[in-house]
Amino acid sequence: MYMVCVFSSALPVPTCLYLSGNVPVTWSVYTSRYDAVFVCAAKGDMLPISSGLFVDAEFPASVSSLVRGACTPLSLLCDRITWLRPQEISASPRLFPKIARDGLGKQGILGDCWFICACSALQKCEQFLHQAFPHGPCAWTDPGYIGKFTCRFWRFGHWVDVTIDDRLPCLGRKLCFSHCQDQNAFWLPLLEKAYAKLHGCYEALWAGQVADALLDLTGGLVERWPLGAGEQAVQERMFNKILELKERCAMSCSVLHYRKGVSELGEFHAFTITDIQLVVTKDGQELMMLCVHNPWGRSCWDGSWGKSGQGWNMLSPQVSSRLKSEMREGEFWVEKSEFIRNFDEITMAFPVSEKGHVINIWSGMSLAFTQEVHGSWLKGLSAGGSRNNATFPDNPKFWLRVREQSEVYLVLNQRPLHDTGSAQNKDSLFAIGLHAWKVEKHKFNLNKTLSSSPVVGTSSHSYDRQIHLHGELSLGYHLLVPSTFLRDSEGHFFLRVLSTGRINLSEITPPRPVPLPWEDKTQGSWEFQKLHGIWEKGKSAGGSRNFPSYHINPSLPFTVPKGCHLVKLTLRQQCDAENCLAIGFHVYTVSGKKHLSPLSGEPCASCVPHCHSQEVSQLCVLSPGQYVLVPSTYLPEQESIFTATIAAKVDRKPIQSQETLGRQLQEVCVISVMK
Structure with missing residues (x-):
């Protein structure tokens, strides 16, 4: 005799059925009512049987998805909350209401009125709605329905997909968080669940800014x-x-x-x-x-x-x-x-055109041209603070080239350095600002320019995730400087320019080391050594010398041969141009004393400060001997693959070869040879 136990969050106790037989039987149940079904033999072993419905293991139907810090009244109700699927709540569930105004959101016991109000953007614009639900509507009565939804949110310059199951928190048999006036419509509680997963739990949505939620839902202004x-x-x-x-x-x-x-x-x-x-x-x-x-x-x-x-x-x-x-x-x-x-x-959120371009609410013009770039404020390097500080010129700087008279929005989004992207750090936002100066690119004095009045700038630094400036900019180059109010405030930012005309946006990279004046006058040829390595979190990503973990960085030994009078060291990280880490390196002499670590002394050559660039290099004079190259990221626990190239110029004339390049080899598959 076998006992079948059917477990459902809709039922107070398991429902039991009995089957006769003396051998195990493999079978499946495809029903939208039950969350889990198990076949239990008399001796007590339990075999799982698929219900056919998706269960999200990353965001389970448990207390961990409701609260984390127990800092809100929600924690007092957790033991009374059950999780039901829409077909267990409503006799005729559907994603969207038949009448649009019946989709107005109602707040439950969660303090997320700011998110519910922002969701009205999806009711005003079908493009926003299709972005939030990229796979469109579904029917709970469809044979292929599996209880799985994917919602999309805009986070720091990228659209992020969040996949959830359709189990929703309830008190009794009613939704306890957001719901629509038409209680058969479930788009709002499903979107709320995906947003809660993005932030780590439902409790993280307790209190917030409507502007932040609108930004996440629209990706616009x-x-x-x-x-x-x-x-x-x-x-x-x-x-x-x-x-x-x-x-x-x-x-x-x-x-x-x-x-x-x-x-x-x-x-x-x-x-x-x-x-x-x-x-x-x-x-x-x-x-x-x-x-x-x-x-x-x-x-x-x-x-x-x-x-x-x-x-x-x-x-x-x-x-x-x-x-x-x-x-x-x-x-x-x-x-x-x-x-x-x-x-x-x-x-209010700006509307978009049929082509997806943001529309300027004041002029009605389509901001059809977009340029964007990521950057960082790093302590001691590029976190210069506001114009109140003498270090303001140290802030990241960008060229904006306006190719035709344009109406322009300069948009600055911040993400604190400690924000992982999966949780909302409301208390760690900085006061940020943005200023722009019209300049002659090839002949301007930086300090003099920054001391003058900008053509457009924030009147005050603001504790917002997004700030923007609006104005008409003339043809030519403009210098853009994003900043935090306080110096040494570390964080990432995303700079975006929306314009009615053609534009180009690029970062002003720190100047490369100036070549030695006699570099090209010396005779000799270059000998190359190429070394490969990786910064791995918890193992070899020690960060710069500012951190005690510096010693765990990779140590790459190399030799400077006799007759060498110039060495060029190059470090290149494997990344795209928008996501470069701040990198640099130090060179240490290998001592003859075996008990001494090369890192115990001061470096004999360095390429600092660390730069947000795919490649950094340094020319230096090193005596023949043994050395160690220690590449590092500015901050610890940052991962990347890198290549270090050591080029030594030696007093040796290059061989004049007359060989030519032959034809490419045509590879032959092993299987074809066997045939």
Whole structure:
């Protein structure tokens, strides 16, 4: 007799079936209801049988996917949360709702209103939606359905695919985190799960910036507009613009400070602007009305335009009735002046064209030309800080060549050095800035240029993941300098230029060592030695001499022959131009005393500071003898393959060979020879 135990997260206890027989039987169950099925023999051994549904082992249905640090109220509910698939929650699950507005997000017990509000971008633009769900919709009733989804997010210049299964956290039999107003639609909770996996767990989504989530979902440009502090003309221009773009752009508004009398708004809460309309009052006055959605899913507005507010008396019954009938659950209308008094900022994502180009919201022009480059601020080398510091010229520098009069966005994204890309380090963002000067490339003084006023620059350094500058740039070269406010702040950045016209962006690499003045005057020929190595994390990636682990770097022995009067040392790393590590090297004399390590003394030659380049080299004079070359990355625990070339110029005339290159050999496959 065999007992079949069917385990499902939807059932409180295993369901048992019994089969007769005295030999093991191999069989499979293909059903969307069960997570795992096992055949249990009477003697107690357990054999797994596939359910046909995908199970994500990297992001399991367990507490580790819910919380890590137990620093939020979510940790108190973990033991009550179960994981169910959509077909166990709904009788007719589907990815997207039949009516678009029924896809409005509602927040559960997770504090991620900022993410839910940003998801409205996907409802405004099909291109964003197809980016987030690159494989399109699916049907849970399809025979080939396996419970597997892949979502895509933009992270630091690249689109990252995140694959999940469709098991979702529930309390009872209802979703406990985000869900749509149409509770048969599951695109939002699935996207939320993928975003939680990207950040390490659901708890990591507790509190954040709408702008950051919009950036991850769109990969484009995002602007934040403060309310209440600007001039009236600026405010008018801003609200006219959001009225114009209401159908094309995702718009959110936030409350960042407590408001007396409207505490139901909630301090530090994000909302979605779902509609904007101009209406005329009974006495002919034009009002701008904004429809705001609260992701809590309930109306929380008790101002002049609340359910029983006096504002509605200003409108005709027909207009009032129309506006009220258009509201969904959790929405409310508020007039512009009252909106400005009670909300702190508006955040909006730029639209894109059919070809995928970002559209400038102010001019409507397509930013069809894009150039981008990665870089780093490194302590003691290229982390010069703001213009307040004398070390500002040490910051990374870039040439931007504008080939035709263009409308340009200069965009700077930061990623702290300690950010692995899989978790959000909210507390480790630096205040960053960006400045640009118009220069004559081949004749300009760096210090003089940087002391002058830039043609465009950030008014202040900002603790944002992304900042940008906007302006019209004339033909020619411009010097771009990204910086952190404090010097020696280490981090990576991604510089992107979007333009209406043709442009070229390139890094100004540190100057190579100046050749010795007598290099080309000496007689002799070059002899080459080529050495290969690898920096491997935990074994041979010791970093620069600033770190105690320096001694574990590879030590490459080489010999300088007699008659040599000049040595050229070259270190080349195996990488593409955008992802170069900062590399350099030191050379040590090998002592005759065996008990002494070559690294115990000072180097006799060096190629420093470390440079973000595929190749660095140094000319030096070394006496004949034994040496050790120690190549290193600036920071420890960075991996790469490298090649070191030692070229020694010796007093020997080169042989004048007259051999010619023969034809290429044609390889013959072993199998063809056997045939």
